[in-house]
Amino acid sequence: MQSDVVVQVNQLSKKFCRSLKRSMLYGAGDVCRNLLGFRSHSDQLRTKEFWSVEDVSFSLKRGECLGLIGPNGAGKSTLLKLLNGIIIPDRGEIRMKGRVAALIEVGAGFHPMLTGRENIYINGSILGLSKKEIDRQFDSIVAFSELEEFLDTPVKNYSSGMHVRLGFSVAAHLNPDILLVDEVLAVGDIAFRAKCRQRIQELIENGTAIIFVSHDMHTVSYVCPRAIVMMKGKVQYEGVTPTAIDVYRENAQTRGAQLTAGTGEIRITNVEKLNNRDEKQEGIGVGDFIKLRIHYRTSEQIDNPIFNIIIMEANGKQVSGIRNDYDAQQIPSISNDGYVDIMIDHFNLLPDMYSVDLVIFHSDGFSFYDRVENAIQIKVNGGRQINGTTYLPHSWGWDQ
Amino acid sequence: MMREFLGSRELMWRLFVRDLSARYRQSAFGYLWAVVPAIITVATFTWLKKGILTGIGDTEIAYPAYVLSGLAIWKLFSVGLTKAAGCLIASRNLITKVNFSRETLVFAAFGDSLFNFLIHFVLIVLVFAWYRIVPSWTVVFVPVVLVPLCLMTIGMGFILSLANSIVRDVGSSLSLLMTFGMFLTPVIYPPPTRYPMVLINYLNPVSPFITAARDLTISGTLSQPWTLLGMSIFGIILFVLAWRVFYVAMPRVAERV
Incomplete structure (x- = not known):
């Protein structure tokens, strides 16, 4: 692994089972085999199983931002969960260097009955911050969320936008080496979204490597110079973002009946x-x-x-x-x-x-x-993605 | 495994405090709710013993104090086990979305039961004072006896929480089992002395601990030292093995919760 490569993924595969009953059966079997030290036959497909992620390979350097796009069910979230270590791969390997943080769901562990203040501490601990770190950054977290007035209100009375704002604010203070972001910026108002984008930009400048899943092509083209298009668990394209977006759109369109x-x-x-x-x-x-x-x-x-x-x-x-x-x-x-x-x-x-x-x-x-x-x-067709949909014929002029 | 455990002590405490403070926040009686079921149980059996359940032999101390002490320990086990078994499902959202040490959930769930026990303990002190029962000095060893019980409960909790995540039948049968389990444990009656009822003392994993804790409180001599020792060793081994199983199996279970 090169010195500045922080994520290295080789031929990663993960399968799931379509049938709940069978999935329970296989799960129990695999667990028993693992415990007894036998190899679990999890690298082959059994009845009713399918590859959710298949043969995915890529690498990511410090300060790089990789977009991950594809239609629903393409395996994007599964890939993020594999990278985050929530689920284990059936084949292939993942090597990562440094502290990994994932924004797969903002506000994980929020308890509706507790206040915003208490939930900042709970969410922070779940994401791996110590009490000292949270104490130190508490004011900054609150300022970022712009929720000073509602800090002592139970979270159950928060709007969904406020919920997300509080969650993202905690996560934004993790300072990880690798950040996995799954479609969380889509909520919140325009001003807050802009703030999130800005924060992500800051993290990239500080050397954080980011993997960014989104359906919002404008954000992807802003934030990530490079992107991967996933279709049915496989990598359809990897390369510069504008081309990746073209590939994705073509595939997404032909899907429609x-x-x-x-x-x-x-x-x-x-x-x-x-x-x-x-x-x-x-x-x-x-x-x-x-x-x-x-x-x-x-x-x-x-x-x-x-x-x-x-x-x-x-x-x-x-x-x-x-x-x-x-x-x-x-x-x-x-x-x-x-x-x-x-x-x-x-x-x-x-x-x-x-x-x-x-x-x-x-x-x-x-x-x-x-x-x-x-x-x-x-x-x-076209190169650079500009925000908007319409080209207005125009000309320029200036006085000097 | 150990390092992960030490690293997540803080999270454990947070989760414990979260569940505790959230539970009683919107209630007028607050923590009193933790002992209300015990008070009702004790009152019911004290009343029943006077008329219907006259078969229950005489106890060394006043019957309400006797039932309450047994009940507190039984609840330490049954509440702890039920909470631990359900904790993975209750935090399903967390498990599938965030990577953290999942043992924390089981420990925090048991912590809940431990807190429950402490509240019961306060009640026991009050009841003992009311009946003017002076405990033997050996009462200070009761916590030592209860440690293996706690470990055994957590150990069972590890296994059952995994099993419950894969097949929900575990949780449903557990609550059923716990209701009857209390009657198969010397909680409301003194330990039986004749066959076949005496089997309760040996086969029920909670019995030796309840008997021992009462012995230490009342008479100061252990009536079943060997059963206690055997069950304690069983509890400790179970705890270590179960933790290991949990650690190995958790990633496979996480995707199926």
Whole structure:
């Protein structure tokens, strides 16, 4: 192990059992074997078992911050628990140097009946701080949480945001060599989140190595220069964060199932992404031209249908929508098969993976013939991730 | 293992204080609740003995004092074991989310029972004073006799807490067992002298300790020294082995709690 490498993980694997009863059985068996000094057959898959983390290897140096991203159930939290020593691996090895702290759950061991003050001490001891260390940092912890007024209020009366603030404040004073953070910054208000990010930045500068799990791509791209994408327990990609985010988004999108609804006299059969020479294209750049060609099939004559496309971010937030009736365009009566084109001259959305929902409304603009969710994905390529979704065409000027 | 234990003394104390102060915070009678069940039990059996349970032989000291002393020790064991067995499940959230020495939980749970015992002790002193019972000077050795009992309880607690995490039946059957266990222990009656009832003195792991503690308090001579010695050695060995088992098995159990 090199001198400045603090975390070294080699071919780490961990499996879980889908069936509770079997899991109990295997657990009892393994414990007995371990006690008698036999090898537990835990490195092979038995009935109903699956790998939650499989063959994961990476290393981390002092002052480095590694992002860990992937869809739900990809094994991110399991990996953190393995690193923290809460559960033991079935295969592979973990080597770590220094004091490890984990923010897998903030406010671990908080007792609802006790006051904030008492809980700071309890939580601190659980996380491994001595009474002396807590005494010394008590004021700083309280100041960080901004909960001075509520210090002698039972924690059960705290809001969930206050709960998290108190928990994070204690954890932020651990000064570990290795910090594992699992999706805890998502709660709390904007100001507090900014404070947490700042604190993490400070820790990195002081040489703490951080592994950071989050679904918030903006935070990941801010905090971590390097990231790992996990899919179904395996490492899908390891490298620079922007590429990792692209890989994650592509995978997350293709996972979504298509949903169809509507009265059905007209059905969308296919959607194409074309360039200005009517050739198919995949990824586009910010501000590029894109033509969406919507193919349909009708079972009878349709008068003045209304085509609507809705462009959404991965988290389901609508970014933009286009409707021909809003654009004062009337599509005449249509029958048989055909297509409708929507030309977007400048697709001014920032690098990300966008999904497109399609709806064909009756001429009343309310009931609909067909609705296809996640009909197509538009990938906008690009380098640096900038906060936001939209590129505003602009120019600069200055007086000197 | 030992170093981890010493390192987590502070945490042990914190967890103990946490559970204790949280339990009675929102109650008017506070710590009195720790002895209310004992008072009711003693009152019930004292009353029953007058009319229905006349078969219970005469005791060397006033019956309420006799029952109370036995009950305090029995509760030290039964409450300690029940709490220890349930402590891993009660702290499930902590075990699956934070890495710390888990023995702490078992020790802290037993500490709860020890505190309970101390409160009972105060009550015993009051009752003894009321009946003007002067204990023998050998009463100072009672704590020595109780140490192996504590170790045995913690040892059993280690094993049962693990088992309970994997199969919940353990906890349910334990509370059932403890209710009947009290009647199979010389708590409300003097140690039996005739077969087959005399087996209670030998097969019930708590009996020798209760008998010995009473002997030391009242007469000053141990009536069953060898059973006491055997059970004490058993308790100590169980404690050491169980701790080791707990230490080895905990990581596998943690993921299944």
